[in-house]
Amino acid sequence: MTRVEGKVALVTGGASGIGLSSARLLAREGAKVVIGDYNLDGAKEAAKEIEKSGGTASAIFLDASIEESIKEAIEYTVKMYGKIDVLFNNVGLTNLQKDLDVVNIDLDEWDRLIDVNAKSVLLGSRYAIPYMKEAGGGSIINTTSMAGFASDAIRTAYGASKAAVVSLTSYIATQYGKDGIRCNAVAPGLILTPAAKNNLPKEVQEIFLKFNALPYNGEPDDIGYTVLFLASDESKYITGQTIKVEGGHYIANPSIEDFNEFMKKA
Ligand SMILES: NC(=O)c1ccc[n+]([C@@H]2O[C@H](COP(=O)([O-])OP(=O)(O)OC[C@H]3O[C@@H](n4cnc5c(N)ncnc54)[C@H](O)[C@@H]3O)[C@@H](O)[C@H]2O)c1
Numbered sequence: 417m418t419r420v421e422g423k424v425a426l427v428t429g430g431a432s433g434i435g436l437s438s439a440r441l442l443a444r445e446g447a448k449v450v451i452g453d454y455n456l457d458g459a460k461e462a463a464k465e466i467e468k469s470g471g472t473a474s475a476i477f478l479d480a481s482i483e484e485s486i487k488e489a490i491e492y493t494v495k496m497y498g499k500i501d502v503l504f505n506n507v508g509l510t511n512l513q514k515d516l517d518v519v520n521i522d523l524d525e526w527d528r529l530i531d532v533n534a535k536s537v538l539l540g541s542r543y544a545i546p547y548m549k550e551a552g553g554g555s556i557i558n559t560t561s562m563a564g565f566a567s568d569a570i571r572t573a574y575g576a577s578k579a580a581v582v583s584l585t586s587y588i589a590t591q592y593g594k595d596g597i598r599c600n601a602v603a604p605g606l607i608l609t610p611a612a613k614n615n616l617p618k619e620v621q622e623i624f625l626k627f628n629a630l631p632y633n634g635e636p637d638d639i640g641y642t643v644l645f646l647a648s649d650e651s652k653y654i655t656g657q658t659i660k661v662e663g664g665h666y667i668a669n670p671s672i673e674d675f676n677e678f679m680k681k682a
Contacts, residue, residue, distance in 0.1 A: 417444060417445055417446060418445060418446045419445040419446065419648045419650065420442055420445045420446050420447040420502070420644065420647050421445070421446030421447075422446065422447075423442075423446070423448070423501040423502055423647065424447065424448045424449075424450075424493060424497040424498070424499050424500055424501050424502070425439075425442050425447045425448070425449050425501065425502035425503070425504060426449075426452055426490065426493045426500060426502070426504065426540075426544070427439045427449060427450070427452065427504045428452045428453070428478055428480055428489070428504065428505055428507045428536070428540065429452075429453055429506040429507035429508070429559075430449075430452060430459060430462060430504075430506070431451060431455045431458030431459045431461070431462055432453075432455070432458060432609065432610065432611065433607070433609030433610065433611060433612075434506060434559060434604065434607060434609060434643075435451070435453070435506040435507075436451075436462055436636065437635075437636035437637050437639065437640030438506070438639065438640045438643040438644070439451050439462060439473065440462075440465075440471075440640070441637070441640045441641060441643070441644045442643070442644060443466045443471030443472065443473050444469075444471060445644060445648070447472075447501075447502065447647070448472040448473070448496075448497045449463075449471070449472065449473040449474075450473070450475070450476060450489070450492065450493045450496060450497070451463050451473060451474070451475045451476070452476050452477075452478030452489040453475070453477075453478060453507075454477065454478060454480070456475065456476075456477045459475035459477075460475040462475065463475040472497075474496055476488070476489050476492045476493075478507075480507035480532050480536035480540075481528065481531050481532045481536070483539050486536060486539045486540050486543060487539070487543045490503075490540065490543040490544050490547070491543075494547055499547065499551050500544050500547050500548065500551075501548070501551070501553075501555065501647075502554065502556075502557070502647040503540055503541065503544040503548075503554070503555075503557070504557045504558075504559075504647070505536060505537040505540045505541065505556065505558045505559065505581075506557075506559040507532060507533075507536055507559075508532070508533045508559055508561070508574075508577075508578070509529070509532060509533070509574075510529065510571050510573070510574035511525055511529070512571070515529060515570060515571050515572060515573045515574055516570045516572065517569060517570055517572060518572055521573060526572075529573035529574060529577050530573060530577045530580070533573075533577035533578060533580075533581065534578075534580040534581055534584065537581050537584050538584060540556075541556055541584075541588050541599070544556065545588075545592055545597060548592075548595070548596075548597050549592070549595045549597065552595075552596050553595065553596025553597055553598075554596070554597050554598075555597075555598045555599075555600075555647050556588060556597065556598070556599040556600075557599075557600055557601065557602065557646045557647060558581050558584065558585050558599070558600075558601040558602075559581070559601070559602055559604070559639075560578045560579075560581040560582050560601045560602070560603045560658060561578040562603050562604065562605045562662050562665070562666055563575040563578050564577075564578030564579040564580075564581065564582050564603060565579070565582075565603065565660075565666065566666055582601060582603070582658050585599050585600060585601040585656060585657075586599075589655040589656030589657075590656065593656075598646075598651070598654065598655040599655060599656065600646045600651070600654060600655060600656070600657050600658070600659065601657070601658040602639055602642050602643060602646070602658070602659050602661055603658050603659065603660045603662065604638075604639050604661055605624070605634060605660070605662025605663055605665045605666065606621070606624040606634060606662075606663075607633075607634040607635065607636060607638065607639060608621070608633050608634065608635055608636075609636055627665050628663035628664055628665045629663060629664025629667055629668065630664055632663070634661065634662070634663055638661055639661055642659055642661050646659070
């Protein structure tokens with residue numbers, strides 16, 4: 417239970433889903449964790465639960481669309497626990513009503529999603545890096561998405577913003593590697609967070625399942641354990657990478673079924 421003993425981590429969007437799983441696992445393995453979320457009640461609840469099970473955690477309001485709010489959360493983390501070793505830039509969202517195809521997408525929504533999903537990663541890193549530099553290093557972890565690699569009929573801004581996160585990840589790694597700062601990303605496929613479970617009809621979950629190489633869909637801890645690894649010194653020679661955690665959903669040639677049919681006839 418000591419994989420990140422003594423480290424201090426800020427998890428954005430830590431009140432739910434992937435962020436919550438990561439915050440719990442980081443705390444269980446010895447990190448002091450700050451949970452930043454615009455759902456402050458949820459963040460407080462998560463911190464309370466972690467403390468109850470013997471970990472160290474606190475909560476702060478963080479709105480990832482506001483620069484000052486991100487800066488405050490970083491400063492709060494350093495003030496509270498003396499440093500910041502791990503920054504998990506995890507907030508991200510889409511809007512199925514407005515984030516449409518290129519012709520129909522709402523342009524204000526494009527700006528908002530690029531801000532919340534990509535610019536927040538730049539800003540979090542911008543304010544954490546000076547503290548990490550001073551301390552001799554750190555680990556920045558970003559949540560991107562398989563939507564940054566594989567395109568969709570809608571969610572144009574979501575995909576573009578998540579592709580930007582992949583790129584930012586390697587830029588940060590390149591620019592601050594010599595300061596001992598690593599930067600990596602995790603790209604989830606479908607992860608059955610409470611929100612995904614509630615919002616995605618069973619049929620859609622089954623479509624995902626059908627195309628996974630593995631016989632199950634992902635759970636928040638599948639990402640949480642990857643984040644834990646990237647936060648720990650176990651991954652000390654890994655930087656600039658995006659780890660795809662997606663059940664093998666995207667690995668096969670999409671035309672494989674048609675080829676199989678062809679081979680049967682040949
Ligand atoms: N669940 C999936 O299938 C999936 C797949 C690919 C990528 N992702 C990415 O994983 C990340 C986490 O998603 P999740 O599935 O755990 O979602 P979630 O809805 O369970 O949790 C997101 C958390 O972020 C908070 N949040 C949202 N906007 C915020 C803002 N502007 N400022 C501060 N907090 C904010 C919410 O209050 C919530 O606690 C996102 O970046 C998402 O794009 C999720």
